[in-house]
Amino acid sequence: MTAGGPGGSSPQASTAGGPGGSSPQASTAGGTDGCGAPAGGVKVTAGAGNQAVVQGHVTSSGAPVPSGHARLLNSDGEFVAEVPLDDDGGFVFYAAPGDWTLRVLAPGGVRAERPVSASTGMITELEVAV
Amino acid sequence: MSRSDVLVDADWVQDHQGDPGLVLVEVDEDTSAYDKGHIKGAVKIDWKKDLQDPVRRDFVDRAGFERLLSERGIADADTVILYGGNNNWFAAYAYWYFKLYGHQNVKLLDGGRKKWELDSREMVTEVPARPATSYHAREQDRSIRAFRDDVLAAIGNLNLVDVRSPDEFAGRLLAPAHLPQEQAQRGGHVPTAKNVPWSKAAEEDGTFKSDDALRALYGDEAGLDFGTDTIAYCRIGERSAHTWFVLHELLGQPNVRNYDGSGTEYGSLVGVPIELGDGK
Numbered sequence: 001m002t003a004g005g006p007g008g009s010s011p012q013a014s015t016a017g018g019p020g021g022s023s024p025q026a027s028t029a030g031g032t033d034g035c036g037a038p039a040g041g042v043k044v045t046a047g048a049g050n051q052a053v054v055q056g057h058v059t060s061s062g063a064p065v066p067s068g069h070a071r072l073l074n075s076d077g078e079f080v081a082e083v084p085l086d087d088d089g090g091f092v093f094y095a096a097p098g099d100w101t102l103r104v105l106a107p108g109g110v111r112a113e114r115p116v117s118a119s120t121g122m123i124t125e126l127e128v129a130v
Numbered sequence: 131m132s133r134s135d136v137l138v139d140a141d142w143v144q145d146h147q148g149d150p151g152l153v154l155v156e157v158d159e160d161t162s163a164y165d166k167g168h169i170k171g172a173v174k175i176d177w178k179k180d181l182q183d184p185v186r187r188d189f190v191d192r193a194g195f196e197r198l199l200s201e202r203g204i205a206d207a208d209t210v211i212l213y214g215g216n217n218n219w220f221a222a223y224a225y226w227y228f229k230l231y232g233h234q235n236v237k238l239l240d241g242g243r244k245k246w247e248l249d250s251r252e253m254v255t256e257v258p259a260r261p262a263t264s265y266h267a268r269e270q271d272r273s274i275r276a277f278r279d280d281v282l283a284a285i286g287n288l289n290l291v292d293v294r295s296p297d298e299f300a301g302r303l304l305a306p307a308h309l310p311q312e313q314a315q316r317g318g319h320v321p322t323a324k325n326v327p328w329s330k331a332a333e334e335d336g337t338f339k340s341d342d343a344l345r346a347l348y349g350d351e352a353g354l355d356f357g358t359d360t361i362a363y364c365r366i367g368e369r370s371a372h373t374w375f376v377l378h379e380l381l382g383q384p385n386v387r388n389y390d391g392s393g394t395e396y397g398s399l400v401g402v403p404i405e406l407g408d409g410k
Contacts, residue, residue, distance in 0.1 A: 034178055035366045036159030036216050037308040051310055067247055071334075072307050079329035080295045081307035084163070084215060084244075093307045096297060105334060107250045 040086025041093060044123060052118035055092040056126035058104050064089035065130065068106030075099050093118075104128055133341065136379040138211060139240045140249060147171050153204050153260075156243065157214040157224040167253030169213070169246060173202050173260060177220045177368070181227060187395075195231050195267045203260025206233075213239035213246070216368075217329075217336040223371040225379075226388055230275060232268030238375065241337040248335055274378065276361045276387035278395055281320060282402060289360035290323035291352075293373040294393070298365070299325040301406040305365060315397030318404040320363070325409035326352045328369045331376045344376055356383060363389040363396070 044053055054072070058065040070091035071082035075098065083091050085106075093100075095118040104112040112130045138146075146152055147170055154172035156164045164174040175181065180198050183190055190198065204210060210228060214221035221242055228236045239246070246253070276284075284290055297303040301317035319325070330347055331339055338344070348354045360377060362370040367390030378386040389396075396402065 034159040035306065035309070035364075035368055036177070036220060037306070038160040039163065041308050042310060051312075069244065074295070074297055076296070078296050079327060080297055080303070082217070083308045094305075094310045095307050096302045096311075105248065107248050 037081070037083040039084045040088070040090040041083040044092060048121050048123045050120060052095045052097050052120045053092065053123040054095050054100065054102065054116050054118050054126060055090070055123060056102075056128060058085055058089040058091070058106070058112075058128045058130060060110075060130050065104075065106050065110075068104060068110065070128075071103045071105070073101040073103060075101075077101070102126060102128065104130060106130065133380055136237055136375070137240050137338065138237050139337075140246055140251060143169065143211060143239055144251065151208055152211065153202075153208045154211050154213070154239075155202070155204075155224070157212055157221045158216075158243075159220055160215070163215050163243065165255070167255055168243075170252060170254045170256070171258050172213075173204075173258060175202070175224060177223065181224065189227065189230075189390075192231060192267045192269065195227075196265045199265035199267070200263050203263055204265060205263040206266055207235070209235040209237065211237050211239055213242040215243045217244060217332055217372070218242035219328075219368045219372055222375045223368040226274065226371040226374055230270050232271065241333075241335050244336040273385070274374070274387055276363075276389040278389075278391055278399065280387065281361055281363065281389050281396065284359075284361050285320060285403065286322050289354045289358050290320055291348075291354065291360060291362045291370075291373060291377075292319045292323040292325050293328040293362055293364045293370045294319075294325070295327050295329070296325060296408060298393075299323075299327075300408045313394065313397075315394055316404055317397065318406040320396060321403045321405045323363075323405075324352050324354065326354075326373070328364070328372045331373065338376065338380060341380060344381055348377065348381070359385040359387075361387050361389050363392040365393040366390070367392045 066087045068085045069082050072080045072093045074080050097120050099117050102114045102116050110130050116126050156168050156172045157175045159177045161174055161176045212221040212224050292299050299319050304311050304313045304317050362373045364370040370388050374388040377383045
């Protein structure tokens, strides 16, 4: 497996000619040299690139839920990541290809879960009404 | 040391807001959260701008830490209550950092910002004015900080705890899944490390599990030898500060070090051993 290819797939190596070459990436906004989750997650600005993106919004009666958290669980139900919802109730995750569960926690004991499948190079949209 | 010496709950903070000698500090990587609303009276520390050296990959030095705390109006004898987002990752990192520079009275708010928000407690945007102090830090306490050579020497000898998610441990993800997977370093983990994700130590609301549950998690389930020294690591050292807090401060384990270089350093070293695949 290569350094850059989660899950063994390696779009970088095949398209960029090996380590050290530039590779196609999702265009994202904001720096990511830390490890924290900005509200809503790091936005995808132009296509998924080689990422397996899961993104969407949490709404209640059609209005965004701006306070709360979205967390991603793997197929064993183990925690993988969490972001605070942004002002539009939005969230973004960069997963590996496969099946995941999205769980929403919000004030007032609100909880919801949705299954979601991610694929490399795809943005999977998920709208969650709670 | 017991849990009440290092941890306070939201009700306690609500009852003691404004006490003299008590300073609430919100620590985040993304400090726009503080700017939108924070616990009344809290000052902010920016994990990157305030705590990291702007040039070298290291912390601000002792003099820099003294300047920061003096400017924030924090005195040597103050009781500092730290809290933050991301389930207190960066607050736990700051806690470890306050201890590294010898601050005596520092505690975490259990559940951090998330629990406070889920409880719908009051948040304000007003920034408190605190008069500057003249803070004195001590030399770094190296007994709680591990470097790369310590990690290499620990392989097969000490407890190594990789606190990242199972998918990062296995090498399927290179970063937590709220970040783009574009890091340059190699995926996988340090050989002989046990994978105990930080999240297993916390409830969904971000509060820590009970001491009994934590002891069972690291002992019976993960098979850590409590009679041996431990090094915890993650990707950049803040999630492992959370686990360092659990092992060293809540469970009172001696000789627990946080490897703040973590995966982004280890996975970039030439010639070191790396294992791929799920934990055993």
